[in-house]
Each structure stands twice: as structure tokens, then as C-alpha cells.
Amino acid sequence: MRATSAVTIGVGATAAVVVGALVQATGVGSAGTGLGTALSMSVPAEYRPLIEEAGNTCPDVSPNLLAALITQESGFNPKAQSPAGAQGIAQFMPSTWESHGIDGNRDGKRDVWDPEDAIPSSAKYLCTVAEEVKDVPGDRQSNMLAAYNSGSSRVIAAGGVPDIDETQNYVKSINALTKQPGGGKTATSTQAETAVNAAKGEIGTPYSWGGGNANGASAGSCCSPNGSSGSSVAGFDCSGLVLYAYAKAGISLPRTAAAQFAASEPVTPGQMRPGDLVFYGSSAASIHHVGIYVGGGWIINAPKPGTNVRYDPMDMMTDLYSVARPVPSKEI
Numbered sequence: 001m002r003a004t005s006a007v008t009i010g011v012g013a014t015a016a017v018v019v020g021a022l023v024q025a026t027g028v029g030s031a032g033t034g035l036g037t038a039l040s041m042s043v044p045a046e047y048r049p050l051i052e053e054a055g056n057t058c059p060d061v062s063p064n065l066l067a068a069l070i071t072q073e074s075g076f077n078p079k080a081q082s083p084a085g086a087q088g089i090a091q092f093m094p095s096t097w098e099s100h101g102i103d104g105n106r107d108g109k110r111d112v113w114d115p116e117d118a119i120p121s122s123a124k125y126l127c128t129v130a131e132e133v134k135d136v137p138g139d140r141q142s143n144m145l146a147a148y149n150s151g152s153s154r155v156i157a158a159g160g161v162p163d164i165d166e167t168q169n170y171v172k173s174i175n176a177l178t179k180q181p182g183g184g185k186t187a188t189s190t191q192a193e194t195a196v197n198a199a200k201g202e203i204g205t206p207y208s209w210g211g212g213n214a215n216g217a218s219a220g221s222c223c224s225p226n227g228s229s230g231s232s233v234a235g236f237d238c239s240g241l242v243l244y245a246y247a248k249a250g251i252s253l254p255r256t257a258a259a260q261f262a263a264s265e266p267v268t269p270g271q272m273r274p275g276d277l278v279f280y281g282s283s284a285a286s287i288h289h290v291g292i293y294v295g296g297g298w299i300i301n302a303p304k305p306g307t308n309v310r311y312d313p314m315d316m317m318t319d320l321y322s323v324a325r326p327v328p329s330k331e332i
Contacts, residue, residue: 043067044076047115054104054120058127060144066123068177069145072170072262072284073122078115082283088112090122100125136160145171170285173262176254186265186325191249192275198248199241199292199300205309207302208233212240214247228305236302236309238290242277245292251328257281257290264324276325280317287321 043051051070055063073091074080086093092101092112101110104120111117129147136143138160146154146161149170154162161171187195202217209230210220220230220237230237236244239257246253253260261279274295281287291301293314302309303316314320 047076047119050104050115050119054123057120057123058130060130060140061123061126062178064178065141065174066119066126068174069122069126069148070119071177072174078113078118088118089115090118092118092121096125097121100128132156142171142175145174166285169256169258169287172254172256172259173284176259176262186327187246187249187251187275189273189275191246191251191328192273192325194249195245195251196274196292196294196300198245199309200294202236202241202244202309203300203311205302206233206235207237207305207307207309208235208240209237209305210240212236212244212302214244214252216244224305226305230305238302241300241302241309242290242292246326251326253326258285258287260290260326261287261322261324264326266322266324269323272323276323278314278323279321280319281321282319283321289317293323 047070051067052063055061055066070076070089074089076089078089080089080091081087082091084093087097090112094112097110097112101112101117101121102124103110103117105114105116109117110121112121126144126148129152130140130144132152133143133147133155134140136155136159142161143155146167150162150164150167154164154167161168205217207230208217208220209222209224209228211218211230211233212220212235217235218240219232219234220240222229222231224230239255239260242257242260243253243255254263257279258281260277261284264277267276272293274293276293278291278293278299279287280289289301291299291312291314293299294311297314298311299314299316300309301312303312
């Protein structure tokens with residue numbers, strides 16, 4: 001579901017490069033430290049000055065937050081275009097650009113395809129919606145991001161982040177990006193091997209929607225999109241298996257597949273190694289499945305209700321979005 005007044009999230013086809021069955025994310029995935037005036041996230045060199053300047057447009061926006069948002073929207077792809085019609089590096093819908101786009105480089109025109117216009121416009125729009133939802137209860141940053149994605153009116157009506165899956169995943173993903181530790185230090189090969197072995201030890205464990213935690217298999221919840229309940233089954237869903245496997249390696253990951261992607265750093269096909277996470281979806285916010293790469297084009301995963309944890313080819317689904325490596329949390 002997509003709000004008509006909001007900026008649309010960039011889709012995988014524009015935020016990634018297809019290499020055979022593998023989709024390689026071109027967005028940066030290294031770390032940020034949340035709010036603050038310094039930029040610690042990894043940003044393509046040509047965009048760093050723009051992010052650093054625009055990221056200080058108002059007190060509610062920081063360079064790291066703006067960098068995380070652009071990473072989420074387009075992976076810093078200035079030619080990104082979504083099926084819904086969102087355009088450019090900041091994925092503005094034409095109507096939103098018409099009312100909120102600015103001439104950032106003062107060349108006499110407002111060009112949604114020009115990062116020198118689109119990035120400052122994105123920051124300005126964030127400041128605008130932050131002001132519009134400033135009196136809404138809850139976390140101010142989350143409400144601002146939700147308003148950017150789904151429109152201020154929805155946030156005001158809901159009294160916080162609205163109950164829209166895409167918007168909730170969007171907010172969680174960007175917040176996770178801004179909270180990653182500086183430097184983008186990813187899981188070591190030893191930690192990855194431990195995670196793979198932990199997942200192998202669960203081969204044959206039943207799938208359970210919402211099942212699995214850091215301690216192992218558990219009863220899940222109701223209900224999956226097709227109505228399947230995991231409340232009576234002790235097992236794992238896809239992200240529950242990943243959470244457990246990496247907990248055994250001493251790495252704490254978020255619960256959902258989309259949030260796990262936001263807490264990981266994309267890798268190129270030539271850099272893939274066992275333990276990397278394979279994500280499926282049309283965009284970072286719409287990621288719906290994750291598996292653990294074991295080599296040779298295969299993953300371990302908890303596929304769907306009615307199945308068990310098993311090996312599958314990584315091209316098991318047609319919407320393979322990215323392969324990424326977990327970034328350990330500071331809390332570990």
C-alpha cells in the first residue's frame with residue numbers, strides 16, 4: 001500500500017544491479033551513529049558534500065539520517081524510478097516534487113533527477129513533515145519518517161506510525177541504519193561459520209510463522225499473509241532462523257527480514273561467502289524472505305508454512321534483492 005502524498009521507496013530494479021540470479025545492492029550499507037552533525041555513514045564520495053550540508057537543514061535532520069534515508073530510497077542511484085512513478089535519488093512522486101522540490105544548486109530549474117536539487121529537497125521535506133507531526137505522541141524521528149513515507153495526515157490520524165506494513169518497515173529500516181556502529185565492521189568469517197553450523201543443526205525443524213528467537217525454536221503467532229498460524233508449532237520462520245543462528249555467533253540481529261537487511265552491509269557476488277544473508281523482495285522496505293548462504297548457490301532457510309528448515313537454491317524466488325553481511329550491534 002502506498003500513500004499518494006508521500007515519497008515512494010525505490011524498488012530493487014533501480015536500487016540494485018542484476019547479476020544472473022543474484023541482485024547486488026548498489027546502496028551503501030556501512031554504519032551510522034544516529035542523530036548528530038557528523039557524517040559517519042559510508043556515502044559515495046560525489047554525494048558526501050551534499051549530504052553533509054543538507055543534513056543540517058533543521059534540528060530534526062542529521063547527515064547520517066539523511067544518508068540512511070537516501071540509501072533506503074534508491075541506494076544513491078540518481079536514475080532510480082519505481083513502478084509507482086517515484087523518481088530520482090530521493091524517489092519523489094511528481095506531485096510531491098511539484099510542491100516541495102527546490103532548486104538546490106541555484107541553476108534556475110528544479111530537476112528531480114539532479115541530486116544537487118533532490119537531496120536538499122529531501123532534507124527540506126523531512127523538516128516540513130517533522131514540523132507537521134511535532135505534536136504527535138511517540139518517537140519524534142519515527143513519526144517524521146512515517147510522515148515522509150505515508151503522509152503527515154496518516155501519522156496524525158493514527159497518533160503515531162500508522163499500521164501500514166510498508167511504512168512500519170520503512171521506519172524500522174532507516175532507524176536501524178542510523179544506529180549501526182561506525183565503520184561498517186561486519187561479521188567475521190568465524191562468526192559466519194558458527195551461524196551456518198547453527199542453522200545446519202536445525203535442518204528438519206518445522207516452519208512456524210513468527211517462530212524462533214535467540215534461544216532456538218519457539219511457538220509462533222498468527223497469522224501469515226495466507227492465514228497460517230504458527231501459534232501451535234514450535235519452530236522457525238525465515239528471520240527467526242537467522243536471528244537464532246547469528247545469536248549463537250554472538251551477533252544480535254533485529255527480528256524481521258527487512259530490519260535484518262538494514263542491519264547488514266551489501267556484498268558483491270565476488271565477495272560472497274558462507275554465512276552471508278540472501279534477501280528477497282522488490283525493495284529494501286518490502287523484503288519478505290531471508291536465507292543463509294552456504295556456498296555453491298545454495299541457502300539454508302525456513303521457506304514457508306507446511307515445510308521444514310532445509311537447503312534451497314538461492315534462485316528459489318524470482319525477486320532476489322540482495323546479499324548482505326550482518327554488522328554486529330554495539331550492544332553485543
